Amino acid sequence: MHVKRNTILTIASAAVLIGILYWLSMHQLKQGMLVSIIQKSIIFALVAVSMNLLNGFTGLFSLGQAGFMSIGAYTTAILLIPVKNLDGVYYVNGVHPLIRAFKIFIAESPAWLQSLFPFIALLIGALLAALVAALVGIAVLRLKSDYLAIATLGMSEIIRALCSSPQMDTITNGSYGLNKIPGFPGMFGGLIPPMATPFVVVALCIAFIMLLIKSSYGRAFKAIREDEIAAEAMGINLFKHKEMSFVVSSFFAALAGGLLAMYMRSIEAKTFSISLTYDILLIVVIGGIGSVTGSVLSAFLVTASKEWWLRFFDHPLTIGGWEVPLFRTGFRMIIFSILLMVVVLVYRRGLMGSNEFNWDRLLGRFANLRRKKKSSQGGDR
Amino acid sequence: MSMTTILQHCLTGISLGGAYALIAIGYTLVYGILRLINFTHGDIFMMAGYFMIFSLASFPWPIAIIITLVVTTLLGISIERIAYKPLRSSPRMSIMISAISVSYLLQNMATYLFTAIPKGYPEIPFLKRIFVVGELSASFVTVLTPILTVVLVIFLMLLVNKTKTGIAMRAVSKDFETAKLMGININGIISVTFVIGSFLAGVGSILYFTDRMSVTPFSGTLPGLKCFVAAVFGGIGNIPGAVIGGFFIGIIETLLVAVGYSTFSDAFTFLLLIVMLLVRPTGLFGEKTVEKV
Numbered sequence: 255m256h257v258k259r260n261t262i263l264t265i266a267s268a269a270v271l272i273g274i275l276y277w278l279s280m281h282q283l284k285q286g287m288l289v290s291i292i293q294k295s296i297i298f299a300l301v302a303v304s305m306n307l308l309n310g311f312t313g314l315f316s317l318g319q320a321g322f323m324s325i326g327a328y329t330t331a332i333l334l335i336p337v338k339n340l341d342g343v344y345y346v347n348g349v350h351p352l353i354r355a356f357k358i359f360i361a362e363s364p365a366w367l368q369s370l371f372p373f374i375a376l377l378i379g380a381l382l383a384a385l386v387a388a389l390v391g392i393a394v395l396r397l398k399s400d401y402l403a404i405a406t407l408g409m410s411e412i413i414r415a416l417c418s419s420p421q422m423d424t425i426t427n428g429s430y431g432l433n434k435i436p437g438f439p440g441m442f443g444g445l446i447p448p449m450a451t452p453f454v455v456v457a458l459c460i461a462f463i464m465l466l467i468k469s470s471y472g473r474a475f476k477a478i479r480e481d482e483i484a485a486e487a488m489g490i491n492l493f494k495h496k497e498m499s500f501v502v503s504s505f506f507a508a509l510a511g512g513l514l515a516m517y518m519r520s521i522e523a524k525t526f527s528i529s530l531t532y533d534i535l536l537i538v539v540i541g542g543i544g545s546v547t548g549s550v551l552s553a554f555l556v557t558a559s560k561e562w563w564l565r566f567f568d569h570p571l572t573i574g575g576w577e578v579p580l581f582r583t584g585f586r587m588i589i590f591s592i593l594l595m596v597v598v599l600v601y602r603r604g605l606m607g608s609n610e611f612n613w614d615r616l617l618g619r620f621a622n623l624r625r626k627k628k629s630s631q632g633g634d635r
Numbered sequence: 636m637s638m639t640t641i642l643q644h645c646l647t648g649i650s651l652g653g654a655y656a657l658i659a660i661g662y663t664l665v666y667g668i669l670r671l672i673n674f675t676h677g678d679i680f681m682m683a684g685y686f687m688i689f690s691l692a693s694f695p696w697p698i699a700i701i702i703t704l705v706v707t708t709l710l711g712i713s714i715e716r717i718a719y720k721p722l723r724s725s726p727r728m729s730i731m732i733s734a735i736s737v738s739y740l741l742q743n744m745a746t747y748l749f750t751a752i753p754k755g756y757p758e759i760p761f762l763k764r765i766f767v768v769g770e771l772s773a774s775f776v777t778v779l780t781p782i783l784t785v786v787l788v789i790f791l792m793l794l795v796n797k798t799k800t801g802i803a804m805r806a807v808s809k810d811f812e813t814a815k816l817m818g819i820n821i822n823g824i825i826s827v828t829f830v831i832g833s834f835l836a837g838v839g840s841i842l843y844f845t846d847r848m849s850v851t852p853f854s855g856t857l858p859g860l861k862c863f864v865a866a867v868f869g870g871i872g873n874i875p876g877a878v879i880g881g882f883f884i885g886i887i888e889t890l891l892v893a894v895g896y897s898t899f900s901d902a903f904t905f906l907l908l909i910v911m912l913l914v915r916p917t918g919l920f921g922e923k924t925v926e927k928v
Contacts, residue, residue: 283664345859400672400731404864407905411901412905539732539736583747588747590743591736595718595736601716
């Protein structure tokens with residue numbers, strides 16, 4: 255009975271979400287800001303979940319997410335910039351002949367391949383990042399806690415330096431960055447409009463990560479997080495599982511990076527600096543380290559409050575002739591940082607702690623609230 | 636490249652390295668005691684730059700320098716009190732996340748208060764006087780930095796090795812719990828550590844920015860990380876090690892820029908870190924510890 259109720263609730267809320275998405279895609283022009291905010295949120299949700307897999311579930315404190323995102327973003331962007339825009343983009347140093355040849359080959363390929371190609375490009379970017387992660391992981395995963403953090407942070411900076419170096423000018427366009435990247439493609443021959451593509455892709459990826467966490471591999475990850483020595487004694491191959499978690503996490507971070515490139519239409523190496531990793535870490539912390547649904551929820555809350563709800567702090571405000579002091583550009587970020595400090599110092603478990611979203615708990619909480627209200631009313635009488 | 640140019644670059648490198656060394660000491664001391672990568676250290680260094688700009692606008696330079704150092708030190712201690720002290724018994728990762736969020740707060744605060752546009756660093760006339768020896772020319776600050784660094788380090792070594800506070804600091808960094816049982820005031824010692832670290836970051840900031848001419852809210856991040864690398868390179872917890880690491884990274888970075896690989900100068904530092912951690916995790920002069928990194 256209970257299971258049935260929960261399934262119905264899940265299906266109903268999924269239907270509502272899809273309905274909202276459908277409505278938004280109909281009214282895309284009017285709701286431009288809302289659409290772009292939720293698209294950005296869903297992309298960040300995927301990065302946050304991928305980081306959570308590593309930091310929250312495997313206990314490997316890695317700060318290399320931005321580096322892997324830049325691999326994904328650059329690969330996707332390089333593969334997707336159309337032939338006719340090549341000279342406009344690489345106007346300073348010219349483009350590598352191999353890239354041009356490859357693009358001409360794609361442009362002349364059959365239509366089905368062309369419509370599928372954006373997804374192939376995303377996949378290539380993600381696989382490349384996974385390969386890099388596998389190689390780096392062999393060396394770096396021997397390190398523990400904060401040394402791992404600083405080594406991965408360094409690796410991310412190395413990737414960024416490579417992307418913006420003059421030696422890579424004909425491939426990554428050096429410090430000029432890439433632009434004229436095509437936006438999101440539609441899926442299934444137009445059945446899903448371009449606007450909804452990131453949601454479908456991210457939903458599939460997060461579902462995969464959740465399945466991974468529920469599998470025996472996921473249990474091994476958690477065992478490693480709790481106690482490495484005990485896990486090893488139970489016969490868990492430490493290196494194999496750490497490497498796996500690292501590679502999977504990088505794969506999805508790079509996929510999200512590719513989506514981000516499609517979302518932003520232009521990227522440069524500066525986009526993927528250390529502060530991007532910090533932003534994502536903060537989403538994970540606010541959502542609760544070790545909770546996938548928490549990360550997703552907090553990605554939406556954080557992005558929306560940063561880009562939308564807290565915006566009014568940035569504009570001078572007058573209430574009844576009295577100009578509120580402090581309100582000017584940048585104040586929003588201070589409020590945001592202070593909120594974050596409060597979460598870190600006081601509500602250390604974040605929004606969800608290490609729990610997942612669960613109808614029983616939500617409904618139970620409502621029931622508790624109602625009961626409390628009743629009892630307090632009773633006390634008044 | 637002629638010999639003179641190489642020497643000239645080395646001189647610049649030594650000067651940069653001196654500033655790095657002073658900041659690296661802050662990392663090494665805090666890591667030695669709290670086992671925490673103090674991510675805010677680079678931002679304290681950046682804030683010291685802004686303090687100097689504003690205090691020099693209204694005071695003559697000797698007073699401005701004193702004000703800057705005092706305010707920077709206060710900032711360092713208050714961060715420790717607010718953000719690290721409540722988390723003392725929680726896992727190391729929580730403290731690190733707290734450090735990252737303070738660094739985030741400081742950067743946003745600086746952006747809000749001083750805008751993201753680079754602010755020109757004021758010139759202190761006597762630091763900028765140019766000396767010419769043969770074909771080499773150097774401003775006074777270039778020569779002063781390494782000398783001041785060495786003098787400060789000697790004082791610090793005397794403090795750590797000879798005074799009671801220093802002995803307590805070493806005891807705390809060896810074994811937190813036992814030091815506590817021996818009646819050492821842990822919180823006091825940690826505060827002293829942050830005072831020394833922030834003070835040196837303030838001095839380093841004055842020397843560094845006098846050469847760089849401008850400050851932005853983000854100009855502390857990369858130097859901060861580089862100085863942490865310097866501390867790891869020399870063996871974390873080891874003061875002379877941090878100084879040598881700082882000089883080494885400063886010189887190599889300047890030479891890389893001179894040869895034309897300026898985009899790789901940051902990458903090199905991190906490559907050095909990764910290689911160092913893999914080959915010799917305890918650093919050049921680090922003691923062998925039971926706990927593997």
